[in-house]
Amino acid sequence: MQMITVSPNNRCWWLRLRLQSPLSHHDPDNTDKSNRNLFRRVAKVIKTDVAGNRVTQEQVDRILNAYPVPQSMADLFAEATLQQFLGTALMYEFISRYNGKDGTGLFSGIERYRRLEERFKQSAVQSHSLMDLWGFACDSLQVPTAGDGNDFRTLTLLNAPAQLAGQVIKTMIESPRPLVMLARLWADAARNGEATVALQYAPPSPTESQEMIVEMPTFSANSARHELIREPGMWHLFNKLNIAFDEPMPAMTAMFYNGGDIKSGASQPSDVFWLRGEVRRQYPLLALLSGGTDSFLLGESNLRVHSWVRCRENNDVLKGVGLDSHLSIFDLTDDWTLTRHANRVESGQMPFGFETLIENSEIIVRLSVTPYADELQIGALMASLRTYQGNDSTIGGQSARGFGLTDLRFHDSLLDEQALAAYEEYLTQNATILCAGITEGHLATGKVLVSG
């Protein structure tokens, strides 16, 4: 038997959303106390040919010899990995440069080590090399350039091979606290002039270093689904049926707007299989996106949404459809600082910062439908996209402040005018029953399904 390879060939559309203004889309996983928000990130595996070459023993020894540790501390690194040691060395370097007297920049006062930990972690999330990490950390902690005669040593560390740097960055993101503890001790011991010893580590094994994991700025598929399809799809349907947004019961509007939720304590009716099929048949938009009635879910949606930022690191996916790029994702981000104005007694002023994706970069969205999506469902999809194009055209946060305006274009395909016309015609011909189904809560099934 020969190997069989199959690539799914469901009907799909690739969309290019070119940003007309910077995109603000923050990370919901951010839990620190700072007044700075990073762009949303998701880890991604990058192949070695993009990330760099394998690490040699010579490269590792060069860094270890540049950073001998005080003898009293050698045992504390007995169980530490190479990447933990290098992360500690980086923090030690920062502390030894900027921790004189009251400290420097934001690295001062009793909160200095909390800020150090937070800002190094944020900087690690933003970085794909130790050079970047150092630059971002110095910038966000507002410390000046400090030449203390150790620049050559520092640069030896900052030039660590890409794969190793990736692992240090990962450690810094996941558990910076022990690194800060060790670095503080190290700085104290070094100040006392203790004798030092160079540690010994082997380079990461080849199997570990063929790929590296990078925290990539991403635009979430869930956001794309809401902003491009669900909300404009609802606008289109309600306008077509002449329904005001506050006319149906809140749970009905919620089902179209955000998927809704099942009522607490509700029990599923016995004919749910039939009801579900009937609702999906009557309302193609709900078959496409699904939702929850009072007592049951409408089944799996027939639409799949995936999204990527167009950049070099995503070429493994986007090259196949001719959307590859030579720009790195790390060249496409920018920092913004805005100020909340002071009130009349001049209190409450607060600067806040956030990371954005720059103007003219592109979000690529892939929409595909299952083989069970009929022409009316595809028409509902097209109606949503056209409504988005013609109305809101923004994605992400802070659109009121001018962020996230897009120009949506189809790549490699066209808007399906025939399906759109069929859907419009279906809504026109069945407007009375469809409108009653929404406002009276029975969704054209003859049985009240949404009452809350």
Place this chain on the structure above:
Amino acid sequence: MKEIDWFAAASRLQRRKPTLLDALRPAWERYTSDAYQATMRPLTIEVTVASPLAGYNQLTLDGLLAWAVVNEATAGNQLDNSAPPYLLPVPLRLEWIDSHTELPLWAANWFEPTTANRKISLWWHKRAAKPEHVRARKGVVKGDVSEVAGRFKEKRIPMPAQIATTWRTSCMGNAEEIARLLAPIDAIGKKRSAQVLRWSISPAESFQFCRYVPATYGTERLGGFPLDMQLAAWTPPYWDGVPECKSLCFIPAQIEQDVFYFVSPHAVEQFQQRVEPLPARQAISIVQKQLNRRLRVIEPGHDHEIYVGWHNDKPFYALMGQGEGASPSVVTILSVESVLHGKIARKEAWSEKETHG
């Protein structure tokens, strides 16, 4: 925390007869026919994805194929998840049918990552309804719709996901039919988060279960008594709401390396009296695990084999004898108060690491 007695819990479950939907009957009859079952070959199945794979549990091949078969038979209208367990046909070897639940065990493993991987959290943001959606409706008053509590609450939902780009599993199945069923699946995982770039199906040398299968399958088919068991789902649709899909399970690939020892009722009593008064099941499990460390005590002039084990840092000794069948038997358990322990302390007897054949 009180330990859950899974044996007692499992025996109290109300078993319902599985349903074979009319729409699925042709596929069931076809896939389970003798002629079709004879076409099954060991296979490796790989999927390459372009985005993170979300989900609380591992992706299962038999679950995925069952989903594809159901979709095909019902034109995308899925099963009702409140109903009794379903018989879900898949083009895999029917390895065994549980006589209690009448549900099938299919010869398939679960997907594992083959490239670099990391477990992450993806966040789904369920937006709150906008104020203008609820302002004028008659009968809706202030407080009916809240962003912070109840049905209309704004939610941020974390979902575990993994970022490997290639996932692999193995099975005994019909390659052509599996390829046909997988071809339209262009997204997998919770919320269909992972976009599928391609599926590859290639021949393998053999098949072995490397995932949880029912303990009763172990006793009936493998002739052994598994040591490490836990309540797990083992057959499609793997739903929490269908307890028949779950039972006490073990992983054959792990367990077959262990030797099974019969622990006599007397030995259990002695363990309870001399070591710790634990429930019998727990005592047997401890003795089995410790014996599989293969630490034998050599006592000159003694006919019986004696093994040493530890519980709560204290040694105990298992006196071995001829058991029923091929399994060695534990006759009794001795403690630190025994004469034997004194001999070991005086180095008149000693222990050494040995390996059974």
